[in-house]
Amino acid sequence: MNDELLFAEDLDEDKVEYQGTWKVLIVDDEPEIHAVTKLALNDFEFQNKNLEFLSAYNGQQARDILLKDNDIAVVLLDVVMETDDAGLKIADFIRNEAENHFIRIILRTGQPGQAPERDVIINYDINDYKSKTELTAQKLFTVVIAALRSYRDIVAINENRKGLEKIISASADLFRTHSMESFIEGIVQQLSSLLGGGNNAAYLTCAVAGPRPFSGSCTHSLDNLVVFTGQGEYQSAAGKALPSVLSGEQLDACRVALKDKSLVYADEYLVAYCESHTQCGSLLYLSGLPKRLTDAQKKLVEIFSQNVQIAFDNIMLTKDIEDTQREIIERLGQAMEEGSAAGSHIQRTVKICQILGQALELDEEQLRLLTSAVPLHDVGNLYAPTHTLFKTDKLSTLDIDLIAKNTKLGYRLLKDSKRPLIQVAATIAKEHHEHWNGKGHPYGLHGENIHLFSRIASIAIAYNVMRSATQHQDAWPVPLVLARMQELSGSQFDPNLVAILSQNIDKIEDVTLDCVR
Secondary structure, three states: OOOOOOOOOOOOOOOOOOOOEEEEEEEOOOHHHHHHHHHHOOOOOEOOEEEEEEEEOOHHHHHHHHHHOOOEEEEEEEOOOOOOOHHHHHHHHHHHHOOOOOOEEEEEEOOHHHOOHHHHHHHOOOOEEEEOOOOOHHHHHHHHHHHHHHHHHHHHHHHHHHHHHHHHHHHOOOOOHHHHHHHHHHHHHHHHHHOOOOOEEEEEEEOOOOOOOOOOOOOOOHHHEEEEEEEHHHOOOOOOEHHHOOOHHHHHHHHHHHHHOOEEEOOOEEEEEEOOOOOOOEEEEEEOOOOOOOHHHHHHHHHHHHHHHHHHHHHHHHHHHHHHHHHHHHHHHHHHOOOOOHHHHHHHHHHHHHHHHHHOOOOHHHHHHHHHHHHHOOOOOOOOOHHHOOOOOOOOHHHHHHHHHHHHHHHHHHOOOOOHHHHHHHHHHHHOOOOOOOOOOOOOOOHHHOOHHHHHHHHHHHHHHHHOOOOOOOOOOHHHHHHHHHHHEOOOEOHHHHHHHHHOHHHHHHHHHHHOO
16 A cells, blocks of 8 residues: 655745735844734735835935835834934934825834933924834734724825816816816826826817707717816827727617716726716726726715816807807908918918927917918008019019008907907007018018017918919919028018028928928
8 A cells, every 4th residue: 555645735825916016114223123014014015005014224215215216104213223213214214305295114123211202292393203112013004904094094195286277277267278188188187096006097078070950959979078187097199080099898788878978897997977068978087996996986976077077068059159160260261362272371471480389389379360260461452562572673662552451450359358368469460561671561660579479370371371372473483482581581580580491391391291283
């Protein structure tokens, strides 16, 4: 009989997959304390995160680590190290020099008499004070759990604050397209922090532009939804179709939420339908949730998602009004231009002005005013002789008088408005025939006395006219146009703008290719 004992082969235990770590800094000059602390907290887990230990053996090492890592949750800090108060100096450094008010400071001392607890608690912004002799493994576990809960809540409150600041900042300037994105991003961030996590989020809207159809209901399918804005792993997904961003179970959840107009949630993500009375409905997707939602949180999400859509509808309405205003101005400009290509002439001029303005680093509001006002540059000039703008011979007195008369007429039509956009249009209408050397019309302004917007409009209009085929001339090739611009640099045109035009000629040609006949 074979008496050999057979043992089952040891199997490795399934490794636990954690969703991140809590950073704990141990500051102590005794290596044994570091080893014992790590051993006591070896199997620590809180909210599906384990601990990541950082070690410092003196005050300077602690300072270096604290300045490098700003996401440390807890510091276990010895009082007596290279000096009797080294730990207290580190505590003061954390709060007053590093200005870190999130990290939880647990002071540990082997010599309580060196730093009396009452004095330390009163004079230093620490969160707990323990003697090393009383910190058993169980008590250390309890102390760290309590500290991490405080840290988690403080970080959540700070995320709430940042979300609110972003919303308030954006709401002060809702007329800008960028602020529309910032507003939604702030709201998504706010919802994420309210639920205690969920860093990956996407706000999905219908790809078909415009308000809800006349039928009163939106019939667009899931394939029509695109990511309007996102954060986390969806930050770069803006403009992408939903099926190319989500798949499998998450995509099916979006389909159910859109069909039933409901809230669909799982252990790690949620999809909320956002009802709209003016636009097609939208979806709010949030993933990376730290725990299953409670009934109270579900109700919060339902209310929150409706408020998101109301805010979005209001911003979209504002944008629609602004776009309508821009289109009306462009159409008025087209009506004042002569030739069959009037519409494209206006659009090309606007785009050239935009490229020049961006190269000059104009801010978003300045660019909006410039590009919105340029279409009205010829108001009052219905009978101005366009062919005289680039005559190689000297303008006749009759030509000059006619240009000046109509320029002044256009200015008078606009100058009394109190609207910034119309005021800019009035300035451009008045000055876009002025020359850098002071020999333009109708007022003989020179140099920087001519408004920058007028100088930009002047060179954009000139370039566009020369590159366009009209009844008065054939389209000029690019080298000839640039040569002519150089000839007029310092006389008719601002030399700096001529240089910028040359530097950005490829971008400009991309928007003026259809000028060439």
